[in-house]
Amino acid sequence: MALGGNAILTDNPSAQAQQAALKSTAESLVDLVKTAKEPVQLIVTHGNGPQVGNLLLQQIDGSSAKNPAMPLDTVGAMTQGEIGFWLADALNNAFAQAGVNKDVTAIVTRTLVDATDPAFKQPTKPIGPFYTANEMHEMVAQHADWTFVEDAGRGYRRVVPSPKPISIVEAPAVSALNSTDQVIIAAGGGGIPVVTQDGRLTGVEAVIDKDFSAAKLAELADADELIILTAVKYVAVNFNQPNEQALGQVSVNQMETYLAEGQFPAGSMKPKVEAAISFVKQTGRPAVITSLDNVKGYLLNGDATIINQ
Numbered sequence: 033m034a035l036g037g038n039a040i041l042t043d044n045p046s047a048q049a050q051q052a053a054l055k056s057t058a059e060s061l062v063d064l065v066k067t068a069k070e071p072v073q074l075i076v077t078h079g080n081g082p083q084v085g086n087l088l089l090q091q092i093d094g095s096s097a098k099n100p101a102m103p104l105d106t107v108g109a110m111t112q113g114e115i116g117f118w119l120a121d122a123l124n125n126a127f128a129q130a131g132v133n134k135d136v137t138a139i140v141t142r143t144l145v146d147a148t149d150p151a152f153k154q155p156t157k158p159i160g161p162f163y164t165a166n167e168m169h170e171m172v173a174q175h176a177d178w179t180f181v182e183d184a185g186r187g188y189r190r191v192v193p194s195p196k197p198i199s200i201v202e203a204p205a206v207s208a209l210n211s212t213d214q215v216i217i218a219a220g221g222g223g224i225p226v227v228t229q230d231g232r233l234t235g236v237e238a239v240i241d242k243d244f245s246a247a248k249l250a251e252l253a254d255a256d257e258l259i260i261l262t263a264v265k266y267v268a269v270n271f272n273q274p275n276e277q278a279l280g281q282v283s284v285n286q287m288e289t290y291l292a293e294g295q296f297p298a299g300s301m302k303p304k305v306e307a308a309i310s311f312v313k314q315t316g317r318p319a320v321i322t323s324l325d326n327v328k329g330y331l332l333n334g335d336a337t338i339i340n341q
């Protein structure tokens with residue numbers, strides 16, 4: 033299961049507010065585990081775009097020779113710790129409250145990417161806060177190598193490279209723990225990006241899309257299905273147009289046609305649809321895109337966007 037931004041962050045980026053959002057998320061997930069018709073084994077992945085960008089800024093603002101700023105891969109690892117801690121705590125408490133005996137483990141997870149991935153030369157992944165045009169120009173004056181994009185009318189955001197995952201280094205450990213019926217939190221923030229260099233793994237500065245990593249981990253962990261949770265109940269064609277049409281059961285072929293038509297914007301619905309298609313093609317199993325609010329409804333009624341072969 034991949035958790036979208038609204039599962040963690042409201043409009044208040046304080047630790048307390050994010051923990052409060054995750055408390056509610058955890059309660060939904062525990063409710064789902066409790067009410068599912070069959071036993072549910074969960075592997076959960078989450079995003080980190082706002083958090084990794086904010087933490088990166090704190091590194092720069094607070095750094096000194098004795099206390100140097102950490103690089104982006106390390107900051108990504110820090111956000112796995114941060115959100116993994118919050119989510120594990122929230123799930124433990126929600127399970128205890130529901131009288132369900134289940135262990136929860138968050139795993140620091142590395143994601144293998146290709147050092148020659150063209151994404152390293154073309155930053156696309158928005159991280160951190162939104163800026164006005166003036167604020168953005170001030171940032172560029174101080175950091176000439178930073179790239180910004182305008183994000184859907186909401187302001188400007190820094191973008192960093194986002195290579196595609198090739199493999200998840202800790203996938204065997206995730207599978208082993210999952211077979212003990214624990215809830216596993218893994219590949220948070222898409223996983224810490226690593227490349228193979230001279231026969232060893234080394235971190236690289238990037239932020240991987242969590243939906244692509246979730247699809248890769250689901251494939252490697254032999255998951256029965258991939259569930260991508262976001263803020264909408266259904267994927268739609270002609271989204272936000274008078275002729276918007278919600279999608280229920282859809283074939284991969286049909287979804288690829290919609291993708292080719294440009295129905296899904298880059299940076300929001302497109303990576304989710306691409307990740308879902310990739311999982312279905314690799315495994316022959318379904319991928320679901322729906323909202324956190326509807327996930328229980330999906331399990332009970334099958335009502336969501338469900339992509340099948």
Ligand SMILES: Nc1ncnc2c1ncn2[C@@H]1O[C@H](COP(=O)(O)OP(=O)(O)O)[C@@H](O)[C@H]1O
Binds near residue numbers: 037261262267271296
């Ligand atoms: N065709 C579409 N169908 C449904 N939602 C869409 C579509 N295109 C864009 N969206 C928007 O994309 C959002 C999901 O992207 P985003 O918010 O970036 O994901 P995340 O939940 O992972 O943070 C949805 O909540 C919706 O507002």
Ligand SMILES: NC(=O)OP(=O)(O)O
Binds near residue numbers: 037080240
């Ligand atoms: N890493 C990642 O995909 O984070 P967001 O979902 O928060 O953008």
